[in-house]
Amino acid sequence: MSTHDYQTEIEDLRDMSEMFKHVMSTRVAPLSSPLLNMLVSRVVRAIDEGMPIFESECSRRMPAMSTAEDQGSDGTLLHALELDLNREENTVLRWLLIAFWVVPCNFDGISANVEALVADPDQLTWLVAGALWVQAASGQPTEHQLRAALARVRARHSGFDVQLAAVLAGPPSAAREAAEITERLLAEPSATLPTHVVWRVD
Secondary structure, eight states: OOHHHHHHHHHHHHHHHHHHHHHHHTOSSOOSSHHHHHHHHHHHHHHHHHHHHHHHHHHHHHHHHHHHHHTTOOOOHHHHHHHHHHHSOOHHHHHHHHHHHHTTTOHHHHHHHHHTTOOSGGGHHHHHHHHHHHHHHHOOOOHHHHHHHHHHHHHHOTTHHHHHHHHHTSOSSHHHHHHHHHHHHHHOTTOOOOOOOSSOOO
């Protein structure tokens, strides 16, 4: 991939992100779930905070990335960013990567990166919200993928069930909504996600 190609990739990511922000900011009706509204706000913030850092890092790294491509890398900026985050976590850039997967409704990408951030059941909110978003915005069911992701998180965190119970006992909130969905999906193999509307504008 040439320097020109890298610049084109940055421009494409920037345009995609700005289009998402524009569509969300010009909606007339609010999204039908607090979880979805919270996710959209977080994604917009991730784009605003992360894009300047991402572009600066890409400009600095382009010569080295061209060499890495010659050595067998897939040569994409997003792949390079993922590799960097696997070596050294950066929450701002991790959230930018999540945003890049939220916009095209790719739950596998959302899940892989949110799971890297999950330290307790409160943060499962983002995982559940991502699944709701993809299902509502694209029409593709995500409960099986979400159930598998939740099971992985549960297996990694010994206090998962105790902490989940504490969230469920708390006041109404987006976190409790996510916890209720989590509990249902893990307890009932046939459970599905709630239906929400994303693109209605009246």
